[in-house]
Amino acid sequence: MTEDRTIEYSPLSGPVTQAGITVDVKIFRFLGTGDPWTLEVVDHEGGSTVWDETFLTEHAAYEAFRNALAQEGIGSFVMPPETRH
Template structure:
């Protein structure tokens, strides 16, 4: 059985705010819906449990979460390591 192809969205990006930096990762396995993950510079990763129909929806959710919760909420201590939204 061939390995599934992982597709990275061109909408993935790095966001900096208040001297902190996170990476918005949007990806999917070929034929599946999009996954959203925010990875902080300290290695803390937050992954959304529910998939998104489009990468644009995933990006909008990431931007909204950063605006509402603040970028520091995605750093270790702001959320538990491996936290899920």
């Protein structure tokens, strides 16, 4: 039997826009568990980038996002458009 669990989102979650591109930063964990935080970035088409590691604090998760943003740019979170031939 699987128990339904409620997801808790950090207030640090939300849209981030850079160079005209907006992504949705999601920092979450199961409510009331004390579990580490998970970091996911979702692009405008629903493409998702999820970190393999988890984070002890929501601030550490957000810092990991900010570091990736600074190093790789926001375009690294956007899925390339589908090419049709």
